[in-house]
Amino acid sequence: MSKKRVLTGVTTTGIPHLGNYVGAIRPAVRAAQADGTESFLFLADYHGIIKCHDPEMIHTSTQAVAATWLACGLDPERTTFYRQSDIPEIMELNWILGCITAKGLMNRAHAYKAAVQENLDKGQEDQDHGIEMGLYSYPILMSADILMFKANEVPVGRDQIQHVEMARDIAGRFNHRFKEVFTLPEVKIDENIELLVGLDGRKMSKSYGNTIPLFETEKKLQKSVNKIITNLKEPGEPKGTDESPLFEIYKAFATADETAAFAQALSDGLAWGEAKKLLSAKINAELSDKRERYNELTANPAQIEDILQAGAAKARKEARVLLDEVRDAVGIRALR
Ligand code: ADP
Numbered sequence: 001m002s003k004k005r006v007l008t009g010v011t012t013t014g015i016p017h018l019g020n021y022v023g024a025i026r027p028a029v030r031a032a033q034a035d036g037t038e039s040f041l042f043l044a045d046y047h048g049i050i051k052c053h054d055p056e057m058i059h060t061s062t063q064a065v066a067a068t069w070l071a072c073g074l075d076p077e078r079t080t081f082y083r084q085s086d087i088p089e090i091m092e093l094n095w096i097l098g099c100i101t102a103k104g105l106m107n108r109a110h111a112y113k114a115a116v117q118e119n120l121d122k123g124q125e126d127q128d129h130g131i132e133m134g135l136y137s138y139p140i141l142m143s144a145d146i147l148m149f150k151a152n153e154v155p156v157g158r159d160q161i162q163h164v165e166m167a168r169d170i171a172g173r174f175n176h177r178f179k180e181v182f183t184l185p186e187v188k189i190d191e192n193i194e195l196l197v198g199l200d201g202r203k204m205s206k207s208y209g210n211t212i213p214l215f216e217t218e219k220k221l222q223k224s225v226n227k228i229i230t231n232l233k234e235p236g237e238p239k240g241t242d243e244s245p246l247f248e249i250y251k252a253f254a255t256a257d258e259t260a261a262f263a264q265a266l267s268d269g270l271a272w273g274e275a276k277k278l279l280s281a282k283i284n285a286e287l288s289d290k291r292e293r294y295n296e297l298t299a300n301p302a303q304i305e306d307i308l309q310a311g312a313a314k315a316r317k318e319a320r321v322l323l324d325e326v327r328d329a330v331g332i333r334a335l336r
């Protein structure tokens with residue numbers, strides 16, 4: 001029986017933080033080790049340039065995100081790990097899919113609709129003011145990413161469900177009109193995903209500037225942890241687990257027993273300062289080896305590049321076969 005194909009992409013617009021690790025990286029690396037699956041993971045840099053127009057950030061982020069995945073245990077022998085922009089076949093497929101995608105479908109995309117709504121709210125006469133084609137056709141490129149490798153399952157965050165459904169729609173339309181070339185992908189949402197809170201108690205997110213970066217030095221980590229908000233309760237006063245985001249972060253890095261012991265210690269009056277030291281130690285215990293590996297990798301970007309190039313070579317072999325089939329199906333073929 002053929003293996004189940006799992007595919008997902010990560011946009012290269014920032015530096016990974018603890019929330020990305022707990023919610024996306026750690027579970028994905030574990031899932032990629034499962035028998036019976038074949039995984040494809042890529043850096044979505046062409047998606048990155050839609051949202052981020054800072055070339056240095058795109059570049060730095062590409063390196064940081066790639067090094068993070070490798071440091072966290074992604075095995076490039078088992079997972080096909082590549083950079084989207086190294087697979088030119090994806091862009092060719094992107095065009096062909098664009099030629100069968102209804103404009104109305106794109107009008108319904110959440111990200112585009114949100115941008116239009118923002119214009120309307122501001123009283124802009126032109127509802128498309130400042131909206132670029134990249135944002136508008138984002139779901140077509142994402143469909144090309146997914147359909148190119150016949151992905152069966154696409155694990156993503158909730159905000160991306162609609163995009164995977166659009167990929168399914170577009171695949172169905174192509175298969176119906178031309179030939180059964182594409183596999184219909186299914187979206188996979190992990191119901192038990194831990195949503196990590198940030199320094200200020202809201203969801204930890206690049207957009208809120210409330211993150212703890214994953215691989216900063218031990219000293220900086222302690223400094224970030226010290227910024228987590230608490231209340232004014234003194235040492236010795238009983239504290240509840242809901243009185244500071246630090247408990248939830250601790251829980252994401254500890255076993256059930258350790259978490260229960262930590263809750264008990266808080267209730268017995270553990271000082272916030274001590275609690276923060278325990279939290280830093282806990283995070284460190286899980287991340288210090290990975291941090292070392294991350295630092296080695298980022299000190300040697302050529303090594304990361306080699307890994308990505310090997311992944312791209314593997315991916316392109318497959319991409320070529322599918323693209324030839326697609327081109328043939330639409331009538332683009334040699335005259336011999
Ligand atoms: P951000 O909100 O920092 O911009 P992204 O939207 O780039 O993060 O998310 C990348 C991945 O990390 C997604 O799979 C998302 O579900 C996960 N993720 C982001 N923030 C958190 C969080 N606070 N807790 C758990 N998972 C998160």
Ligand code: TRP
Binds near residue numbers: 044047142155156160
């Ligand atoms: N759009 C996704 C995000 O912002 C990233 C992405 C690009 C992706 N192409 C993909 C995810 C294909 C899954 C499959 O998170």
